[in-house]
Amino acid sequence: EYNLVSQQSNITEVFPELTNIIPRDTELTELVIRPDQISFSGKTLRQSSLNTLITNVQLSDRFSNVSVDKIESNTTDEEGGYNFVIRANTRALDVKAQRVQEEETTNILDRTQGL
Numbered sequence: 001e002y003n004l005v006s007q008q009s010n011i012t013e014v015f016p017e018l019t020n021i022i023p024r025d026t027e028l029t030e031l032v033i034r035p036d037q038i039s040f041s042g043k044t045l046r047q048s049s050l051n052t053l054i055t056n057v058q059l060s061d062r063f064s065n066v067s068v069d070k071i072e073s074n075t076t077d078e079e080g081g082y083n084f085v086i087r088a089n090t091r092a093l094d095v096k097a098q099r100v101q102e103e104e105t106t107n108i109l110d111r112t113q114g115l
Contacts, residue, residue: 014038014062014090021056023049038063038090043074045081054086063088 014033018040022028026049028042044050050071058066070085 013092017060017062021053021060023052025049026053033090036090037087039069039085039087041070041083041085043077043081043083045079047082050082050084053084057086057088062090064091065089 018031023044025046026042026044028040030039030041032039044053054066054068057063066086066088068084068086070083072083074081074083
């Protein structure tokens with residue numbers, strides 16, 4: 001029962017992080033979330049978007065031990081682009097650290113509202 005609660009908590013923490021780090025022109029075709037690992041595959045139109053995605057996953061506090069399992073040119077679509085598979089370990093942020101990050105984001109937004 002505890003394991004199920006832990007897993008559900010991890011899922012709800014990982015989705016917002018993925019939303020923030022995936023470039024707009026990137027599409028996920030498969031997503032697997034386990035209590036201690038995430039893996040996803042997809043395609044993106046530009047190499048710069050793929051580079052941004054990989055960097056974002058590596059820099060995220062939510063993920064560690066990032067592994068790029070596959071990168072290949074997408075030859076099946078007319079649009080081209082790249083297919084990829086990425087794996088990473090997940091880690092929970094402690095609640096206090098998460099609140100500090102949220103406060104910092106809010107403070108930055110508060111300071112820029114007058115612009």
